[in-house]
Amino acid sequence: MSKDNEILEELTSKEYEHGWFVDYETDESATGLNEGIVRWISAKKEEPEWLLDWRLKAFRTWEAMTEPTWPNVHYPKIDFQAVKYYSAPKQDNKPKSLKDVDPELLQIYERLGISLKEQQRLQGVAVDVVLDSVSVGTTFKESLSKLGIIFCSFSEAVTEHPELVKQYLGTVVPYTDNYYAALNSAVFSDGSFCYIPKGVRCPMELSTYFRINAANTGQFERTLIIAEDDSYVSYLEGCTAPQRDENQLHAAVVEIYAKKNAEVKYSTVQNWFPGDKDGKGGIYNFVTKRGICAGDYAKISWTQVETGSAITWKYPSVILKGDYSIGEFYSVAVTNNFQQADTGTKMIHLGKNTKSRIVSKGISAGRSQNSYRGLVQVAKRATNAVNFSQCDSLLMGDQCGAHTFPYIDIHNSTSRVEHEATTSKIGEDQIFYCNQRGISTEDAVALIVNGYAKEVLNQLPMEFAVEAQKLLALTLEGSVG
Amino acid sequence: MLSIKNLHASVEGTPILKGINLEVNPGEVHAIMGPNGSGKSTLASVLAGREEYEVTEGAVSFKGIDLLELSPEERAREGVFLAFQYPVEIPGVSTTNFLRTAVNQVREHRGLEALDAVKFLSLMKEKMKLVEIDQKLLSRSLNEGFSGGEKKRNEIFQLAMLEPTLSILDETDSGLDIDALRIVANGVNQLKTANNATIVVTHYQRLLDYIVPDYVHVIFNGRIVKSGSKDLALELEEKGYDWIKEEVAGTVL
Numbered sequence A: 001m002s003k004d005n006e007i008l009e010e011l012t013s014k015e016y017e018h019g020w021f022v023d024y025e026t027d028e029s030a031t032g033l034n035e036g037i038v039r040w041i042s043a044k045k046e047e048p049e050w051l052l053d054w055r056l057k058a059f060r061t062w063e064a065m066t067e068p069t070w071p072n073v074h075y076p077k078i079d080f081q082a083v084k085y086y087s088a089p090k091q092d093n094k095p096k097s098l099k100d101v102d103p104e105l106l107q108i109y110e111r112l113g114i115s116l117k118e119q120q121r122l123q124g125v126a127v128d129v130v131l132d133s134v135s136v137g138t139t140f141k142e143s144l145s146k147l148g149i150i151f152c153s154f155s156e157a158v159t160e161h162p163e164l165v166k167q168y169l170g171t172v173v174p175y176t177d178n179y180y181a182a183l184n185s186a187v188f189s190d191g192s193f194c195y196i197p198k199g200v201r202c203p204m205e206l207s208t209y210f211r212i213n214a215a216n217t218g219q220f221e222r223t224l225i226i227a228e229d230d231s232y233v234s235y236l237e238g239c240t241a242p243q244r245d246e247n248q249l250h251a252a253v254v255e256i257y258a259k260k261n262a263e264v265k266y267s268t269v270q271n272w273f274p275g276d277k278d279g280k281g282g283i284y285n286f287v288t289k290r291g292i293c294a295g296d297y298a299k300i301s302w303t304q305v306e307t308g309s310a311i312t313w314k315y316p317s318v319i320l321k322g323d324y325s326i327g328e329f330y331s332v333a334v335t336n337n338f339q340q341a342d343t344g345t346k347m348i349h350l351g352k353n354t355k356s357r358i359v360s361k362g363i364s365a366g367r368s369q370n371s372y373r374g375l376v377q378v379a380k381r382a383t384n385a386v387n388f389s390q391c392d393s394l395l396m397g398d399q400c401g402a403h404t405f406p407y408i409d410i411h412n413s414t415s416r417v418e419h420e421a422t423t424s425k426i427g428e429d430q431i432f433y434c435n436q437r438g439i440s441t442e443d444a445v446a447l448i449v450n451g452y453a454k455e456v457l458n459q460l461p462m463e464f465a466v467e468a469q470k471l472l473a474l475t476l477e478g479s480v481g
Numbered sequence B: 001m002l003s004i005k006n007l008h009a010s011v012e013g014t015p016i017l018k019g020i021n022l023e024v025n026p027g028e029v030h031a032i033m034g035p036n037g038s039g040k041s042t043l044a045s046v047l048a049g050r051e052e053y054e055v056t057e058g059a060v061s062f063k064g065i066d067l068l069e070l071s072p073e074e075r076a077r078e079g080v081f082l083a084f085q086y087p088v089e090i091p092g093v094s095t096t097n098f099l100r101t102a103v104n105q106v107r108e109h110r111g112l113e114a115l116d117a118v119k120f121l122s123l124m125k126e127k128m129k130l131v132e133i134d135q136k137l138l139s140r141s142l143n144e145g146f147s148g149g150e151k152k153r154n155e156i157f158q159l160a161m162l163e164p165t166l167s168i169l170d171e172t173d174s175g176l177d178i179d180a181l182r183i184v185a186n187g188v189n190q191l192k193t194a195n196n197a198t199i200v201v202t203h204y205q206r207l208l209d210y211i212v213p214d215y216v217h218v219i220f221n222g223r224i225v226k227s228g229s230k231d232l233a234l235e236l237e238e239k240g241y242d243w244i245k246e247e248v249a250g251t252v253l
Helices: A003-017 A035-044 A049-064 A103-112 A116-123 A127-145 A154-160 A162-168 A179-187 A209-215 A428-436 A441-452 A462-475 B040-048 B072-078 B095-109 B117-130 B135-139 B148-162 B178-191 B230-239 B242-252
Strands: A150-153 A191-196 A222-227 A232-238 A253-258 A263-270 A284-293 A299-306 A311-314 A317-320 A326-335 A340-349 A355-364 A369-378 A386-395 A401-410 A416-425 B002-011 B014-024 B029-033 B053-062 B080-083 B090-094 B166-170 B197-201 B215-220 B223-228
Touching: A035 A049, A035 A179, A049 A162, A049 A179, A127 A150, A150 A154, A154 A162, A154 A191, A154 A222, A162 A191, A162 A222, A179 A253, A179 A284, A191 A232, A222 A232, A222 A263, A253 A263, A253 A299, A263 A284, A263 A462, A284 A299, A284 A326, A299 A311, A299 A340, A299 A462, A317 A326, A317 A355, A326 A340, A326 A369, A326 A462, A340 A355, A355 A369, A355 A401, A355 A441, A369 A386, A386 A401, A386 A441, A401 A416, A428 A441, A428 B072, A428 B090, A441 A462, A441 B090, A441 B095, B002 B040, B014 B040, B014 B053, B014 B223, B029 B040, B029 B230, B040 B053, B040 B072, B040 B080, B040 B166, B040 B197, B072 B080, B072 B095, B080 B148, B090 B095, B095 B117, B095 B135, B095 B148, B117 B135, B117 B148, B117 B178, B135 B148, B148 B178, B166 B178, B215 B230, B215 B242, B223 B230, B223 B242, B230 B242
Parallel strands: A191 A222, A222 A253, A232 A263, A253 A284, A263 A299, A284 A311, A284 A317, A299 A326, A311 A340, A317 A340, A326 A355, A340 A369, A355 A386, A369 A401, A386 A416, B029 B197, B029 B215, B080 B166, B166 B197
Antiparallel strands: A150 A191, B002 B014, B002 B053, B215 B223
C-alpha cells in the first residue's frame, strides 16, 4: 500500500471510529452512505483488504456519477442518504408465529401452494426452520463438491475461494458500469457464488431460493457464476412468494462468465412487493445482469418472469465475444396497478457467427406502464451475426401503457437482424367466450395470459414454470371486469 | 325448459329486442329465422349473457331458474351453450387445455369430480368422432389459423364435450361449405336427446335441411312475428322475407 493510501486509510478509519457508527451490536449500519459505511460493512464481513479497496473504488466512482434518468419510469427522487445499507434482520420485528403475520399474505401463500413450513421460513419465523433449510443447502453442497462444483454464499466464497472471486469479480459488470452497479459494488451485503469446473454438467438446478431466504441477505446482493470449458449449469433465482419489505431500494448485480463451449441457463422469477393498489410502497428494483460468452461456442440464456416491484429497471445482457457463441433472452414482465417496468436486454455481438434471440412478452394492466428496451449491437468484426427479436405487448383495460424501445446498432453488413413486434388487448370477446364455456373470468384471464406467455414459460424448469403460471394469474387477479 | 316472456333488450341505448315470447321444451328443435338486423343474434347473445346487451324488460326462465340473474359462466354451467357465429381466437391455449378447464369447471358446478388427464382424453376421443375433428387441430392454439369450417366444427365439438341442456347455434352455417355443413349438422343431430333442446339461429333454410326443426319462428324488428312448422322455412326460402315485412306492416297499420 502506498503512503497516500495509508494516510487515507487512517483518516477514514478515524471517521469510522467516531461519528456515524453507533450500534454495531444491532447488526445495522447507520443511515446514509459514506466511505465509513463501506468500511464498516467490509469490516463487519471480515473481508480481505483487496475487496475493501475494490468497494472503496466503487464507492468513489458512484459518488461521481449521477442517477440515470433515461428509463421510462417515474418516481420521487431517491434520497440515498436516507437508506440503511446494511441491515441484518431485527429479531423484535419478526413475527413470533404465523398468527402474527398479515392474514392476507398467508392467504396468498396458500393460493400459491406454498407449504406451511415454507411459509414459516419465508416469514423468518422460527430459527429451527431456517436452520433446517440451511442444512438442505449443505446436503446439496456435499454432493456438488464431489463434482468440484462450488455453490455457496458470496461471503463464503470470499473466504474460501478468494483467488476465484478476485479473478472474476467485476470482469463482466465493472463497478464503473452504471450508477446502480457502482452502488452495489460498494455496499453489497452478500449473494451467491457458483463455479462449475471444466467438463462438468451440473446434475441439478442450482437455486438461490433456499439460501438467500435463510441468510436474509439484504437488498444489495451480488451473484457470480463461472462456467469453465464444456460445462453446463442451470441456475434459478427467485423469490416466488410475495415479500413485504421495509426497505425500498434493491440493487443487485449478477455476473456470468462462460468459457469455451460452456452453457449457462439463468432463470428468474421475481416477485418483490409491487406496492399496494394505490401505488404506495413497493420495491425499486434496479438490477444489472450480464453474462459474457468469453469462449467460442459458449451459450448464455436468460429467462425472467417479472411480476413484482414498484419500479423495475433491468436488462439482462449477453456479450457474445467467442465465435459461434449464443445469447438468449426470454422475458415475461407483468405490471399491474401503478407498477412501472423498463426492462429488456442487450445483445452485444463481438465474435463471428454469433447468434442471439430475444423474446419479450409484456403484460400491462391497471394503470401500469410497461416498457421493453433492448439493444442489438453488431461489432465490425462480428461477421455473420444473427439476431431475432420478438417483442409483444398485451394490454388489459384502457388505462395502462406499453412501450417498445428497440435500439439496433450494426457495424457489419453480413449480419442479419430481425425484429417483430405486436400489441394486443385481452378482449372482452375472449373473456366472454371463456365464460360461455363455464370458465370464470379470473381463470379466463389466467388462461389467456399463460397462453400468451407460453413461449417464455416453456423455457423455465418444470416446477418453476408451474409457480410462474400461478403467479401470473395471481398478479393479474381483479384486473379485468 | 326455456320460457322467454316479453323480452326487451338494447345495445348502447338502441332497442333491438322489443318483446320476444318463446317457449322451448325438452327434446325440441327451434329455428329462429329472419332478415339481417332483425335481432336473431341479439337474442342468442342475451340468452348467453353478453354484457353489452342490456335487458330492459321481460323475463327468461331456464329450468325454473331466473336466467337473467346469472353471470355468463353460471349460465354455461347450468347448461346453456352458445355456438358462436365468430369463434374467438386464444393464442397459446390449445383447444384441449381450454376444454379441460371448461369441462372441469362445469363438472365442479354439477357436483362431479374433475376428470383426470386419462379420462379426459378418452372422452375427447369419443366426441371427436362426432364431428370428424382431427386431434392435431385440438392441440393447436384455440381457433388460431383455423379455417371457417374448422372453427365451426370445433364449436360443435365443444358442445359435445360440455353436454348442455340448451344449445344455441348462432349462424353456425355461415361460412360452411356443403360437406362441412353436413358434418356439423350430423354432430348436432347425434347429440340430440329427449332431455335437451336446440335453438338454431339462421338466415338461410339450408341448414334446416340437415337439422330438422320442430318449430320455425321469424323475427322481424325485434319481435317474433310468425311461427310455424318446417314448412315456414321453405316458404321463406322461396319467397324471401319481404312478404313477412309487408304482412307485419299491414297488421301494425
